[in-house]
Amino acid sequence: NSSLANGDIVTCVLTSNANCASPTTATATNTTMTVNSLVTPSVSVSANPGNTICSGTSVTFTATPTNGGSSPSYQWKLNGSNVGSNSTTYTNSSLTNGDVVTCVLTSNANCASPTTATATNTTMTVNSLVTPSVSVSANPGSTICSGTSVTFTATPTNGGNSPSYQWKLNGSNVGSNSTTYTNSSLANGDVVTCVLTSNANCASPTTATATNTTMTVNALVTPSVSVSVNPGSTICSGASVTFTATPTNGGSSPSYQWKLNGSNVGSNSTTYSNSSLASGDVVTCVLTSNANCASPATATATSTTMIVNSLVTPSISIAANPGNIICAGTPDTFTASITNGGNTPTYQWKLNGVNAGASSSLYSNSSLANGDVVECILTTSASCASQAMDTSNDIVMAVNPTLIPAVTISANPGININQGQLITFTANVTNGGTSPVFQWRKNGTDIPNAKNVSYSANDIADNDMISVVVHSNDPCANPDSSISNVLKIIVTNSVNSISPVPANIVLFPNPNDGRLTLRGELPNSSDDKVLVEIVNTIGQLCYTKQVELYKGALELTIDLQNTVTQGSYFIKVKNGVTVGILKFDIIK
Numbered sequence: 001n002s003s004l005a006n007g008d009i010v011t012c013v014l015t016s017n018a019n020c021a022s023p024t025t026a027t028a029t030n031t032t033m034t035v036n037s038l039v040t041p042s043v044s045v046s047a048n049p050g051n052t053i054c055s056g057t058s059v060t061f062t063a064t065p066t067n068g069g070s071s072p073s074y075q076w077k078l079n080g081s082n083v084g085s086n087s088t089t090y091t092n093s094s095l096t097n098g099d100v101v102t103c104v105l106t107s108n109a110n111c112a113s114p115t116t117a118t119a120t121n122t123t124m125t126v127n128s129l130v131t132p133s134v135s136v137s138a139n140p141g142s143t144i145c146s147g148t149s150v151t152f153t154a155t156p157t158n159g160g161n162s163p164s165y166q167w168k169l170n171g172s173n174v175g176s177n178s179t180t181y182t183n184s185s186l187a188n189g190d191v192v193t194c195v196l197t198s199n200a201n202c203a204s205p206t207t208a209t210a211t212n213t214t215m216t217v218n219a220l221v222t223p224s225v226s227v228s229v230n231p232g233s234t235i236c237s238g239a240s241v242t243f244t245a246t247p248t249n250g251g252s253s254p255s256y257q258w259k260l261n262g263s264n265v266g267s268n269s270t271t272y273s274n275s276s277l278a279s280g281d282v283v284t285c286v287l288t289s290n291a292n293c294a295s296p297a298t299a300t301a302t303s304t305t306m307i308v309n310s311l312v313t314p315s316i317s318i319a320a321n322p323g324n325i326i327c328a329g330t331p332d333t334f335t336a337s338i339t340n341g342g343n344t345p346t347y348q349w350k351l352n353g354v355n356a357g358a359s360s361s362l363y364s365n366s367s368l369a370n371g372d373v374v375e376c377i378l379t380t381s382a383s384c385a386s387q388a389m390d391t392s393n394d395i396v397m398a399v400n401p402t403l404i405p406a407v408t409i410s411a412n413p414g415i416n417i418n419q420g421q422l423i424t425f426t427a428n429v430t431n432g433g434t435s436p437v438f439q440w441r442k443n444g445t446d447i448p449n450a451k452n453v454s455y456s457a458n459d460i461a462d463n464d465m466i467s468v469v470v471h472s473n474d475p476c477a478n479p480d481s482s483i484s485n486v487l488k489i490i491v492t493n494s495v496n497s498i499s500p501v502p503a504n505i506v507l508f509p510n511p512n513d514g515r516l517t518l519r520g521e522l523p524n525s526s527d528d529k530v531l532v533e534i535v536n537t538i539g540q541l542c543y544t545k546q547v548e549l550y551k552g553a554l555e556l557t558i559d560l561q562n563t564v565t566q567g568s569y570f571i572k573v574k575n576g577v578t579v580g581i582l583k584f585d586i587i588k
Contacts, residue, residue, distance in 0.1 A: 006035040033378030041067040041107030045119040050524075052125040054202035058093035061101050063119060077102050092307035097126040130158040131411050132198035134165075138211040140167035143216040145293030151182035151190055154210065160200035188217040204320055221249040223289035225256075227301040233306040236384030239362040240275035243283055245301065251291030259284050313341040314380035316392040325398040327476035330367040335373055336392065342381030349376050403431035405472035407484040410538015414570070416490045416581075417460065424456040426538060427484060433474030440468045487539040505554070507571060514561035518571065518582075521555045526549040531574040532556055536567060560586065 001010075012028040048060045065088075076084030079100050082371050084090035085418050090101070103119040139151045156163050167175030175181035180194070194210045230242045247254050258266035261282050266272035272283070285301045316338045326332050336347055338361070349357035352373050357363035363376070376392045410419075412424045429436050440450035443465050447455065455468070467486045474480075505520030518532065534543035542564050546558050554573070566588045572581050 002033050002124055004033045004364050006033065008033040008035065010525050027453050033153075036111045037406060038111045038113045039067040039107075039109055040117070041065065041069070041072070041105055041109060041115065042117045043068070043103055043105035043114045043119040044588055045101065045103050045122050047101070047122050047124075049515060051122050052127070053095065054204070055096075055126055055128050057095075057126075059124070061090045061092075061096060061103070061122065063088045063090075063105065064129060065105050065107065065117075067107055067109045067112055067117075068105055069110075069112060071108050071388070073106040073108075075106070077104065077282070095124045095126050097124065099126070117346055124334070127202045129204045130198075130200055132156065132158040132160075132163070132196055132200060132203045132206065132208045134159070134194055134196035134208050134210045136192065136194050136213055138213055138215075142213050143218070143292075144186065145218050145295070146220050147184060148186075148217075150186060152181045152183075152194070152213065152214070154179050154181075154194045154196065156196050156198065156208075158200045158203055159196055159198045160203065162199050163196040164199075164371070166197070168195065179469050187213050188215065190215040190217070203293070218293045220293045220295040221248065221291055222290060223249040223251075223254075223287055223294045223297070223299045225285055225287035225299050225301045227283070227285050227304055229283075231305055233304050234383075235277065237311050238275060239277075240273055241272045241277060241306070242271055243285070243304065245285045245287065247287050247289070247414070249291045249294055250287055250289045251294065252278050253290055255288040257286040257288070257289075259286065260542075267439040277308055279306060280308045281308070287558075291292050304491060309384045311384050311386045312382055313386045313389075314338065314340040314342075314345075314378055314382060314390045316376060316378035316390050318374070318376050318392045318395060320374070320395050320397075320470040322475075324395050328369075328370065328401050328402050329366060330368075331364055332368055332375070332397070334363045334365075334395065336361045336363075336378070338378055338380075340380060340382045340385060341378055342385070344381040346379040346381075347376055348379070350372070368397050368477040370397065372397040372399070379518070387551045396523070400476045402478045403427065403472070403474055403476045405431040405433075405436070405470060405474065405477045405480065405482040407432070407470040407482050409466065409484045409487060410536065410540050411487050411489070412538055414537040415487050415535075416570075417541050419491050420458055421488065421491075422456060422458045424454055425487065426454045427467070427468045427470060427473075428540070429453075429470050431474050431477055432470055432472045433477065435473050437471040437473070438468055439471075440466070442466055448470040460489045462489065462493065464489045464491075485539065485541070505573060505582070507582045507584055511587045513588055514564060514586050515557075515559050516584065518554065518556045518558065518573070520573075522549060522552050522554055522575065530554060532558075533572045533574065534558070534560070534564075535570050535572070536564070537569070542569065561588075 010031045010033060014026045016024045043063050043065045046062050048062065052408050053059055063074050073086050074088060075082055075091040101122045103125065106115045107115050107117065134154050134156045137153050139153065140148065155166050164177050164507060165179060166173060167181040192213045196208045198206050207451045224243050227248045228244045228246065234240055245256055255268050256270060257264055258272040282303045282305050284303045289297055316336055318334050318336050321333045321335065338345060346359045347361060348355060351362040374395045378390045379388060383433065405428050407429045409425050412426065417423050427438055438451050438453055439449045440455040465486045465488055468484045469481060471481045507516060507518050509516065522530065529546055529548050532547050533541060534546050535541050542562060543558065549555060555562055566586050568583060568585050570581050570583055
């Protein structure tokens, strides 16, 4: 009966056909039915630590039965294949992504129907292991200047959604749990790093340390710039000046800004040139250094204040002392007067275009000739000379020959006078200059106060010897004095008496036109020749001739037509002494 209900009583009456059955029937003891309801066994599986794991994680699966009976049995399956043992748990540390784990429960519970149950599949998500890492960057870098603030930034890999950071300086903890760490007091050789603790799934290991950042900290340098000036800060107007900047701590490619009176000029160059500078202009240069650790980055050179002098023109002129009109052999000194010659001018004297003399402002010469040309070339040492040289004026020399002063005297009315007669002596000077000085003499002795060109007296005695000394003021006179001829005065009582004349000496014709004959006998002459002289009335010699005597006879023809003027003359015949004097007249 499949329809029994709980409490149903079932019994059986036996009718026996056995021999000797007695009774032939028998009723069995009642069977009271206990009818239990059917139960459905089931099983669920849990995974520890879960169905999403990291590669290599050990997972324990636990089966929890329902209506399993008192001793259910378990069959674990991995991807449909039996694994594990008849146990409520199954452990595996080699699971891979997508693996399916389940459990089949065989229940021994009463009224289990069906007797087996299969747990819902557990599909595994197996994530690969990840290795966390961290890198650190330094801004502005690991090579810095002293005092620079550096920010270190950690960049994690596999850090998870909320990693933690531990910054370290030289191994000691610093900073905070932050992706950045800032420090402005770093020293050379300091080591900065960061330890990352990752909360990423499957991080293995969970911590990572960044590569050390070793700091290079350079000392600060101070840039400076100096400016040199060529040819200098004191120049001549219009001169081209080149300013050159010399940097210190300027770096590999510094930049330059030139300034003139505060305004930008020039280009980005170490040099600046200008040929239009004015006095008082101020030039400087601003250097911008690109050197590491330049502090400050810019430096300004000391200002150069220009002194610009106006151009000057050198000039030279020369003068001669005693002058350009001199006497032969006179030393002449030439003096150069210069303007804008500078402190050390040089001179080149030239005589007739040929170099002469030394480099001096004076040049002397005592051998100059007439027509010589003297000049001087000045080479100036003055700053700002518009020209280097200048040539002086020419001095053309007038060199007069040396003059020998001469003087002759004449007497008026003549050398033959009467006792007490006034006689005037007159000097005729050659080369005496403009104002010669006279000193009359009588018998070799100076006559007091007789210093004029003429001298008159009425006390001349017979045979007095009259002469004069003249002192020339002509600059070329050499010697500067001369003594005249000597007039011997004959004093008689008759103005017509001349001198005793031998009766045998005659002069004819008389008067004449300058042509005359002298004839006579000189038998007692001590010599074989006589001297014949003709003088005028003032004693000047007009003619002289040595005449040979022939057996004591004298005969001489004289022609004075072209040498004397009309007037009275005296002819003297001398033979050691004066033999006689004859007077004659020339009429033309």
